[in-house]
Amino acid sequence: MKTLVTVTDRRIIPARTNAILEQAEIRQETPINRVRYVRAAATQDRMARLAIDLITRGVEHAVAFHADIANTQVDSPAAAIAESMAIPNVERDELQRQPYASIEAGGKS
Numbered sequence: 001m002k003t004l005v006t007v008t009d010r011r012i013i014p015a016r017t018n019a020i021l022e023q024a025e026i027r028q029e030t031p032i033n034r035v036r037y038v039r040a041a042a043t044q045d046r047m048a049r050l051a052i053d054l055i056t057r058g059v060e061h062a063v064a065f066h067a068d069i070a071n072t073q074v075d076s077p078a079a080a081i082a083e084s085m086a087i088p089n090v091e092r093d094e095l096q097r098q099p100y101a102s103i104e105a106g107g108k109s
Helices: 017-023 071-082 089-097 101-105
Strands: 003-007 011-016 037-042 050-055 060-064
Touching (some): 003 017, 003 060, 003 071, 011 017, 011 060, 050 071
């Protein structure tokens, strides 16, 4: 199943591609100011695809990418979303100085 994830200045909207494009159907959305943590990581499946984890107080979203996607193509949207995290500036600055350690540790390039 293909999913389209739309990120605006107000919310994150994951939706099945066909549902959003053909029927404009949105079943779930998360206000961007509820995002507590953003991390680029590798999935735990056999393909070890890159993913972005978006964590709020009550919901975790994991957005996995095709296996042929490069780190830079995942890092860029993860960093853009991280700018909106609802955390203290000191904590945000620390996360941005040490980005994506789990990807680098896995040896992906």
